[in-house]
Amino acid sequence: MRIVFLSCLLAILSGFYGQTSALIPLPAVIKPGKGSFSITESTLLVVKNKQDSNSVRFLNQYLSTHYGFKLPVSTSATSSYIELNTSLSGHSNSNYYELYADDKHITIDGTDPAATFYGMQTLLQLLPVQKTNSLKIKGVHIKDSARFAYRGMHLDVARHFFPVSFIKKYIDYLALHKFNTFHWHLTEDQGWRIEIKKYPELIRKGAWRNGTITGKYPGNGNDGKRYGGYYTQEEIKEIVHYASERFIEVIPEIELPGHSSAAIAAYPELSCFPEEPSKMYYPKNCQWHGDSTGKQVQQTWGVFDDVYCAGKDHTFTFVEDVLSEVMSLFPSKYIHVGGDECPKNNWKRCPKCQQRMKSENLKDEHELQSYFIQRVEKYLNSNGKTLIGWDEILEGGLAPNAVVMSWRGESGGIEAAGQSHNVIMSPNKPVYFDHSPNKPEDSLTIGGYNSLNSVYLYEPVPQKLNVAKHAFIMGAQANVWTEYMDNTKKVEYMIFPRMSALSEVLWSPKGKRNWNDFSVRLQEQRKRYNLWGVSYNRK
Ligand code: ACM
Ligand code: ZN
Numbered sequence: 001m002r003i004v005f006l007s008c009l010l011a012i013l014s015g016f017y018g019q020t021s022a023l024i025p026l027p028a029v030i031k032p033g034k035g036s037f038s039i040t041e042s043t044l045l046v047v048k049n050k051q052d053s054n055s056v057r058f059l060n061q062y063l064s065t066h067y068g069f070k071l072p073v074s075t076s077a078t079s080s081y082i083e084l085n086t087s088l089s090g091h092s093n094s095n096y097y098e099l100y101a102d103d104k105h106i107t108i109d110g111t112d113p114a115a116t117f118y119g120m121q122t123l124l125q126l127l128p129v130q131k132t133n134s135l136k137i138k139g140v141h142i143k144d145s146a147r148f149a150y151r152g153m154h155l156d157v158a159r160h161f162f163p164v165s166f167i168k169k170y171i172d173y174l175a176l177h178k179f180n181t182f183h184w185h186l187t188e189d190q191g192w193r194i195e196i197k198k199y200p201e202l203i204r205k206g207a208w209r210n211g212t213i214t215g216k217y218p219g220n221g222n223d224g225k226r227y228g229g230y231y232t233q234e235e236i237k238e239i240v241h242y243a244s245e246r247f248i249e250v251i252p253e254i255e256l257p258g259h260s261s262a263a264i265a266a267y268p269e270l271s272c273f274p275e276e277p278s279k280m281y282y283p284k285n286c287q288w289h290g291d292s293t294g295k296q297v298q299q300t301w302g303v304f305d306d307v308y309c310a311g312k313d314h315t316f317t318f319v320e321d322v323l324s325e326v327m328s329l330f331p332s333k334y335i336h337v338g339g340d341e342c343p344k345n346n347w348k349r350c351p352k353c354q355q356r357m358k359s360e361n362l363k364d365e366h367e368l369q370s371y372f373i374q375r376v377e378k379y380l381n382s383n384g385k386t387l388i389g390w391d392e393i394l395e396g397g398l399a400p401n402a403v404v405m406s407w408r409g410e411s412g413g414i415e416a417a418g419q420s421h422n423v424i425m426s427p428n429k430p431v432y433f434d435h436s437p438n439k440p441e442d443s444l445t446i447g448g449y450n451s452l453n454s455v456y457l458y459e460p461v462p463q464k465l466n467v468a469k470h471a472f473i474m475g476a477q478a479n480v481w482t483e484y485m486d487n488t489k490k491v492e493y494m495i496f497p498r499m500s501a502l503s504e505v506l507w508s509p510k511g512k513r514n515w516n517d518f519s520v521r522l523q524e525q526r527k528r529y530n531l532w533g534v535s536y537n538r539k
Helices: 002-019 050-067 113-126 164-176 233-244 261-266 313-329 345-349 351-359 365-382 411-418 452-456 467-472 488-495 498-507 515-532
Strands: 029-039 044-047 081-085 097-101 105-110 135-144 150-156 181-185 249-256 334-338 386-390 403-406 423-425 473-478
Touching (some): 029 097, 050 081, 050 113, 081 113, 105 113, 113 164, 150 498, 164 181, 164 233, 164 488, 233 313, 313 334, 334 365, 345 351, 345 365, 351 365, 365 386, 403 411, 411 423, 411 467, 452 498, 452 515, 467 473, 473 498, 488 498, 498 515
Parallel strands (some): 044 081, 081 105, 150 473, 181 249, 386 403, 403 423, 423 473
Antiparallel strands (some): 097 135
């Protein structure tokens, strides 16, 4: 009986949303308006400010891709039209916009161009999800703004490499969900993916591995195929520009001092022990393919002992040279330097690292790691950039101005916020999207289970955190590690619909979060995925 009742309710609600809208993330205030407005190819798009040209471009591109027509753009109109404007003032909420639709016009007005852009994204979600040439929108009044300032999605392009065309798609997916940050994980043990002019071996050697294990770690073999790829500096600039047109900041991650086997393969002197072959560090139960002499890019997953030597000044020269080129490519306020999972075994037996500890008065290797990060932070700060690191950067003492990305649960984030540092929450439960979305898993994943429901119910501000420190939680991010995603369809399958759920966590008012309501809106969102032609988890 209850099931019958529930399905009736779902049917009624989905009918309601089907006719009005199924907006994700849900706006703060939605009220029904008068009549309805039909968008056709003769509807004028009125835009008074040049600063709204990004919204115009995105809107017309979306209409043209999915409905087969574009709107003529004008600076004024008399009869029926859509107007985009950035003229609201006096609202302190971030990214505040208002959207009004009635039988005469649709107006979107934001407090800044990004807000207008988000209003335009809401308009896209008011469109019918089936292709037609007259797009009817029911009258509606929306007032909306972002809850968190940092709304991020990460992508690891090192374990598996994805072409520029997919990176752009990924950025579009972020824009369509009102995310504003793309965390681009560019360097790893299994591949270096960014061209650095001063160190050409990074891509010549570091971007390629001789094979990859097959199956779940430790694997059942090795495919024996040379695998790799990298982004040229021109491609990086193109992507950063593409993202900026969508009000998305791209934060590059250049991993140090661990996860650095690919850089060491290119420049062995960065290791404490340049003469030791990488094969020596390779797990015995994983298969290796090809040349086993010298330093090589890794062919299996995990954590490797061969890390940057913290004792040699040359390491810091290298790191600063690399970061100097990185900073010239990425205008972001932040540079992510990793800092996670750095084993200390080599540092313990390296005379140069031990000497550094003595001369710097460091009591253990954790303090040596902290020295490493603090030295890099000084360099970044002197260039006007802020350092972000994974929560291991707390160990041995936090660099003075660092932002902490909390991934091993929330405790690192709570501790950092307690020390009045800014924090981005990215706990492996529930926002690691490499974990299976289903139980039992229906395709190979790294393991774990992060259900859609657990993502939807995630609250970035921990209850345990003292209220006085809440403002240090900038927001949250989902991470997409790609050991077990070797193609773009798999990436889409792992992020959808979980990123839709996360977008609501990050954007919508906390008090409006309602799983049943979201589940109903998701039915319409699935049709939108179909319209976009993306792969998604249907369970
Ligand atoms: C991480 O997942 N190692 C940050
Ligand atoms: Zn060393």
